[in-house]
Amino acid sequence: MKEMFYNRPKPLHIKGRVYKFGDNINTDIIYPGKYLSITTEREEMARHCFETVYPEFLKIAEPGDIIVAGRNFGCGSSREQAATCLKYFGISAVVAESFARIFYRNAINLGLTVVIAPGISKKLEHNDIIEVDLKMGIIISKKNREELKTIRLPSSVLEILSAGGLVPYLRKKLGVEQ
Amino acid sequence: MPTIAEKILARAAKRDQVKTNEIVMAKVDVAMSHENADVVIRAFKEIGLKKVWDPERIVIIFDHRIPAESEKSAATHKRIREFVKTQNIKYFYDMREGICHQVLAEFGHCRPGEILVGTDSHTTTHGAFGTFAAGIGGTEMAGVWSTGEIWFKVPESMKITVHGKFKEFISAKDLILFIIGQLGSDGADYMAVEFHGSTISEMTIASRMVLSNLSMEMGAKVAFILPDEKTISFVRERTKKEFTAVLPDRDAQYARSLDVDAASLRSQIACPHAVDNVKKVREVSGLKINQALIGSCTNGRLEDLKVAASIIEGKNVHPDVRLLIIPASRRIYLDATKAGYIETLVKAGGLVLNPGCGPCLGAHQGLLAAGERCIATTNRNFQGRMGSSDAEVYLASPATVAFSAIKGEITEPC
Numbered sequence: 001m002k003e004m005f006y007n008r009p010k011p012l013h014i015k016g017r018v019y020k021f022g023d024n025i026n027t028d029i030i031y032p033g034k035y036l037s038i039t040t041e042r043e044e045m046a047r048h049c050f051e052t053v054y055p056e057f058l059k060i061a062e063p064g065d066i067i068v069a070g071r072n073f074g075c076g077s078s079r080e081q082a083a084t085c086l087k088y089f090g091i092s093a094v095v096a097e098s099f100a101r102i103f104y105r106n107a108i109n110l111g112l113t114v115v116i117a118p119g120i121s122k123k124l125e126h127n128d129i130i131e132v133d134l135k136m137g138i139i140i141s142k143k144n145r146e147e148l149k150t151i152r153l154p155s156s157v158l159e160i161l162s163a164g165g166l167v168p169y170l171r172k173k174l175g176v177e178q
Numbered sequence: 179m180p181t182i183a184e185k186i187l188a189r190a191a192k193r194d195q196v197k198t199n200e201i202v203m204a205k206v207d208v209a210m211s212h213e214n215a216d217v218v219i220r221a222f223k224e225i226g227l228k229k230v231w232d233p234e235r236i237v238i239i240f241d242h243r244i245p246a247e248s249e250k251s252a253a254t255h256k257r258i259r260e261f262v263k264t265q266n267i268k269y270f271y272d273m274r275e276g277i278c279h280q281v282l283a284e285f286g287h288c289r290p291g292e293i294l295v296g297t298d299s300h301t302t303t304h305g306a307f308g309t310f311a312a313g314i315g316g317t318e319m320a321g322v323w324s325t326g327e328i329w330f331k332v333p334e335s336m337k338i339t340v341h342g343k344f345k346e347f348i349s350a351k352d353l354i355l356f357i358i359g360q361l362g363s364d365g366a367d368y369m370a371v372e373f374h375g376s377t378i379s380e381m382t383i384a385s386r387m388v389l390s391n392l393s394m395e396m397g398a399k400v401a402f403i404l405p406d407e408k409t410i411s412f413v414r415e416r417t418k419k420e421f422t423a424v425l426p427d428r429d430a431q432y433a434r435s436l437d438v439d440a441a442s443l444r445s446q447i448a449c450p451h452a453v454d455n456v457k458k459v460r461e462v463s464g465l466k467i468n469q470a471l472i473g474s475c476t477n478g479r480l481e482d483l484k485v486a487a488s489i490i491e492g493k494n495v496h497p498d499v500r501l502l503i504i505p506a507s508r509r510i511y512l513d514a515t516k517a518g519y520i521e522t523l524v525k526a527g528g529l530v531l532n533p534g535c536g537p538c539l540g541a542h543q544g545l546l547a548a549g550e551r552c553i554a555t556t557n558r559n560f561q562g563r564m565g566s567s568d569a570e571v572y573l574a575s576p577a578t579v580a581f582s583a584i585k586g587e588i589t590e591p592c
């Protein structure tokens with residue numbers, strides 16, 4: 001594979017700055033429908049994250065940031081671009097109170113780390129620095145060293161995520177890896 | 179005792195029974211994509227297999243951007259057509275047939291008891307046939323194209339029971355908007371919804387599809403109508419394939435139940451910018467509108483056009499309103515033409531667009547300017563979805579939209 005989109009194994013420990021959103025952030029907000037004709041150019045997708053409703057994201061957010069959100073993140077359309085654009089922008093993880101199911105699956109399949117952490121959105125602010133430890137299932141806030149519990153992924157699903165997504169996972173499983 | 183979801187997953191995983199929350203590998207019966215097949219093709223190529231697992235189980239339907247609104251989309255269509263040819267994909271519906279969810283039903287691809295996955299969130303629509311039908315993303319579909327299998331977490335089930343007869347001009351759309359308003363946009367997250375009760379068994383297949391279609395907007399993974407004689411004869415007329423209808427056990431366990439009285443229901447409307455921001459139409463009546471849209475995979479079927487035509491017959495669409503009509507499929511377009519509905523709507527000032535998604539997802543045709551307001555029979559009113567992020571979209575039944583189009587403002591039927 002030419003690019004490093006999938007085949008980077010996922011680190012199980014992520015540190016980054018918080019970029020915060022509220023509840024019910026739908027995939028039309030994350031990736032506007034008018035750009036759905038971009039189906040394969042992933043760098044281009046990354047230039048349109050949140051563009052219509054939260055245009056400031058593109059100015060303020062930086063690669064490595066961790067999105068922290070409320071309930072039902074990624075609801076609505078199944079467009080995979082919503083997960084791809086975040087991954088390609090360089091978002092290192094999305095942590096939310098809960099996720100809508102298709103976005104959640106898309107993220108795992110693309111190797112974008114998603115973490116469910118009930119109660120998280122009340123505890124963290126924009127620009128907080130946090131550490132996400134997937135193995136231990138905890139999030140540590142640097143501000144007050146507070147530890148928050150996360151809901152751990154089933155092991156079979158974590159295997160897909162830590163392989164870097166479904167493509168490298170299947171390449172290995174089906175024996176097509178060179 | 180098992181629900182429908184548990185029974186179908188057990189069968190698809192070749193197991194006697196499955197438990198809530200366990201992860202199972204299920205064999206897929208039908209795998210549907212639309213123009214986002216382009217995303218799937220790319221991921222499929224990255225996985226690296228030469229041939230798809232079963233070209234007779236993959237269905238591809240063009241509907242989201244038809245005819246191509248840009249050179250980019252035209253190129254997407256072309257790439258997919260080429261892939262269809264080289265892989266011998268058996269069921270390919272180019273842009274002439276209509277919206278994917280309607281086309282799947284019309285051509286007999288949704289069968290009771292089967293597993294259907296689609297790269298479209300409203301794939302829940304096919305639960306109306308007793309199919310375990312769920313939306314997935316493009317990369318995941320590439321996995322299905324490669325292996326014919328997919329993992330599912332066995333969902334909890336919710337039982338929604340509806341009894342009573344609707345008042346005049348009240349329909350399935352009002353019912354499901356009311357339910358979404360009650361449960362919220364994540365009220366059924368990850369769950370399998372089952373609709374029970376006399377109101378549902380009396381419904382037409384078209385109305386049942388409205389319920390399953392919109393259940394996605396409360397987070398449902400799948401949304402079943404119990405298959406009955408109506409279902410079986412609808413499906414039998416459209417396919418020669420054998421299937422086994424599955425029903426829940428009488429004493430099936432539900433994580434949540436809801437009872438609704440259909441008789442007391444008034445017209446409902448989802449207000450900007452969330453599908454669960456549901457009010458009674460009369461609470462917002464009088465708001466001026468610029469556009470009215472009757473169509474989509476939610477309400478673009480013959481009975482919807484019939485109701486609209488009967489309301490609009492002999493009247494004119496308000497001069498300040500653009501009324502867009504989008505039959506959900508070519509079949510429906512032809513039937514509505516034959517029945518005279520199209521003529522009635524066009525005479526009144528309606529504009530008929532080709533069967534497809536049209537402006538529903540904001541890709542092209544009939545977008546909104548800043549400050550404009552649209553009332554639509556579609557299923558999503560998210561900010562910025564149908565054009566400007568300063569426009570408003572209200573979701574309602576075909577009857578409410580038709581009355582509103584004549585009056586130029588949001589209007590309660592009757």
Ligand code: SF4
Pocket residue numbers: 241242277278279298300474475476534535538539556557
């Ligand atoms: S009509 Fe709208 S909701 Fe239905 S498939 Fe098309 S874009 Fe999606």
